[in-house]
Amino acid sequence: HKADVLRQHATNAKQWAVHLGIELPENCSARSAFVRQEKRDMDFLKKLKTYLDTRVENIRSHIVKITDPDLFLEDALSKIEDVFLKQRVAEVFQKVLKEADPDTPQFNVEQMKQLIERMNAPVPIPRRNQEGDRVRAAVARIEKVRAAAQALYVYAGLPLASKTSFPGAIVKCHTVVMECLNELEGEFNQLVKELDDKDEDGKRIIQLEDAWNTPMQFTEESEETASIDEGPDSKRQKTDETPTGPAPMVIRSRYLLTPGRNTFSSLLPAMKRKKAILVRHSSATFVKLEFGKAFEMIIYFVPLLVTIRAMATETADEKSSTVSLAGELRWPSLYQGLRPPEKDTSESNGNLSKKSNNVNVLGVSGSYESLAPIIAKKLEYASAQATYVLRRCFADTTVGKAALAKSEFEVEILEAGALIRFLQMARATYIPDWVDEDA
Numbered sequence: 001h002k003a004d005v006l007r008q009h010a011t012n013a014k015q016w017a018v019h020l021g022i023e024l025p026e027n028c029s030a031r032s033a034f035v036r037q038e039k040r041d042m043d044f045l046k047k048l049k050t051y052l053d054t055r056v057e058n059i060r061s062h063i064v065k066i067t068d069p070d071l072f073l074e075d076a077l078s079k080i081e082d083v084f085l086k087q088r089v090a091e092v093f094q095k096v097l098k099e100a101d102p103d104t105p106q107f108n109v110e111q112m113k114q115l116i117e118r119m120n121a122p123v124p125i126p127r128r129n130q131e132g133d134r135v136r137a138a139v140a141r142i143e144k145v146r147a148a149a150q151a152l153y154v155y156a157g158l159p160l161a162s163k164t165s166f167p168g169a170i171v172k173c174h175t176v177v178m179e180c181l182n183e184l185e186g187e188f189n190q191l192v193k194e195l196d197d198k199d200e201d202g203k204r205i206i207q208l209e210d211a212w213n214t215p216m217q218f219t220e221e222s223e224e225t226a227s228i229d230e231g232p233d234s235k236r237q238k239t240d241e242t243p244t245g246p247a248p249m250v251i252r253s254r255y256l257l258t259p260g261r262n263t264f265s266s267l268l269p270a271m272k273r274k275k276a277i278l279v280r281h282s283s284a285t286f287v288k289l290e291f292g293k294a295f296e297m298i299i300y301f302v303p304l305l306v307t308i309r310a311m312a313t314e315t316a317d318e319k320s321s322t323v324s325l326a327g328e329l330r331w332p333s334l335y336q337g338l339r340p341p342e343k344d345t346s347e348s349n350g351n352l353s354k355k356s357n358n359v360n361v362l363g364v365s366g367s368y369e370s371l372a373p374i375i376a377k378k379l380e381y382a383s384a385q386a387t388y389v390l391r392r393c394f395a396d397t398t399v400g401k402a403a404l405a406k407s408e409f410e411v412e413i414l415e416a417g418a419l420i421r422f423l424q425m426a427r428a429t430y431i432p433d434w435v436d437e438d439a
Contacts, residue, residue, distance in 0.1 A: 013055075019048060070178055074171055081170045090160040097157040107157035109165060115151035116166070119144055119176050123183075138187055141180040148173040148180075206292035206430060209361055211308050212378040215385040216429050218392045250395040253301035255408050256415035257285040264409075267416050273436040274423040289423065291430050295379075297386065298332065299422070304394055306386035308379050310337030334376035339368055389425060393418040 014024060018034040025031075037044065065072045083089055094107065123140045126133035152173045155166060163169075198204060255261060263278070271278060277288040289297040290311070298307045309332045338359055359371040396402065397414040405411050427434040 016048065016051065074174055077170045077174050078168075081168070084156070084170070085160065085163060087160050090158070090163060093156045094159065097153070105154075105157065107154055107159075107162075109158070109162050112151060112154050112158065112162070112166060112169075115147050115154060116169075116172075118147035119151055119173070121147075134187065138184060141184055145177050145180050148176045203433070206294045207361075208294045208310055208375070209378075210291070210430055211295050212382040214429055215382050216389045216425060217385075218389045219425065247392055247395040248398050250304065250391050250398060252303045253394065253415055255412040256419060257287075257301045259284060259302065264412065264416070267419075270416075270420050271423070273438070274420070274427060275437060276423055287419070287423075289426055295337075297426060299390065299419075304387065304391050306383055306390050307332055308383045308386060309334065310375070310379070312337045334379055335372055338372045338375060386426070390422050393422045393425075 014028065015034050017024065018036045019040070021036065024034065061072070061075070064075065084093070097107070098105065121140070121144065123137050123144070124133065126137050152170065155163065155169045155173075158166075257263065257278075259282075268278065271287065275289070277290075279286050279288060285301065287299040289299075291297070293311055295308055295310050296312075298309075300306070312332075358365045359368050359375070361371060361375055394415060397405075397411070397418050402414050405414055
């Protein structure tokens with residue numbers, strides 16, 4: 001159905017292009033079927049203009065929805081405001097809000113003006129190194145958000161004659177809320193950095209939420225890249241041409257670490273410098289990275305997949321740590337390492353004491369049943385993002401001068417470089433001050 005709709009849109013676009021006098025390309029399908037209308041009077045031109053305006057607005061709406069959801073919401077709210085300015089709608093809202101609120105609220109212009117004044121109140125700029133000023137500024141923004149929410153409520157209950165005194169009120173409330181939330185998010189992130197737990201060496205301790213708060217992003221290769229065969233400080237000049245156009249889709253390793261294939265010697269020291277663990281089974285081979293005691297990353301090659309899971313406990317339950325078996329290979333569950341042990345045998349008195357069944361993440365403590373599904377979704381997102389980055393690294397082995405490699409050994413060398421590149425990205429993403437260890 002969607003293909004038919006898309007085909008119809010394309011056909012209409014070609015026909016209107018012909019009406020505008022635009023010549024279709026030679027390779028256009030059914031080119032001769034599109035004929036320009038000879039009679040182009042004012043009614044026809046108005047109809048053409050209306051159609052093109054509608055098409056442009058639809059295209060803009062789709063692009064804005066994908067690239068800037070906040071702007072899309074703002075556009076939608078501006079259209080909703082026209083609905084509020086209808087007599088029947090205003091009467092219905094006023095009646096429903098008064099019946100729903102037991103405090104019998106009064107919707108009047110003076111109350112609306114006071115809320116708008118509070119909503120637009122300036123926020124004091126914090127002085128340097130003054131923690132109290134930052135707290136006061138944050139509280140002021142929270143008050144502005146509260147005033148905007150109350151103003152929206154009062155505006156909805158105002159009579160139509162009073163609503164016209166506050167043009168654009170809905171959009172203004174949305175703008176104030178978004179600005180305050182963005183500022184509060186920045187303050188929160190800065191505060192989290194300042195309050196991060198540190199180890200005895202003064203380095204930040206990795207938390208489970210880092211897996212999705214800072215997901216992996218693909219970055220183009222720099223002019224100089226680390227060599228696989230030499231140490232971490234050695235460099236080789238990048239000679240591959242930058243590929244143009246969309247990257248090819250690569251979903252599996254052609255030769256590197258595939259079943260039954262030996263690992264060439266220079267790969268192991270390079271992996272050791274990244275503290276990567278190579279695990280071989282009869283059915284598959286994978287590479288594991290550990291990030292503190294918070295989470296682990298497992299990289300598969302046939303197909304190219306990445307799983308990010310909470311670090312498994314030493315006494316992990318088989319049912320909670322695996323969801324399927326393939327030979328000796330276990331697929332880790334999204335709930336791995338999340339369920340706390342319910343009981344613990346005390347050596348001192350031999351009594352069986354229950355442990356807390358709470359999960360701690362993002363500074364929030366809650367039951368396993370309530371938080372675990374949310375964490376699982378976040379880990380699934382982080383895994384998908386890392387999988388994309390891994391496949392993009394391997395896709396670069398099939399374009400440019402890399403595409404000239406024909407022998408298995410040459411391709412395997414290129415894929416090994418892609419793997420090391422991915423490992424470096426992973427370490428740099430979650431450990432910004434990462435330095436390779438000596439092999």
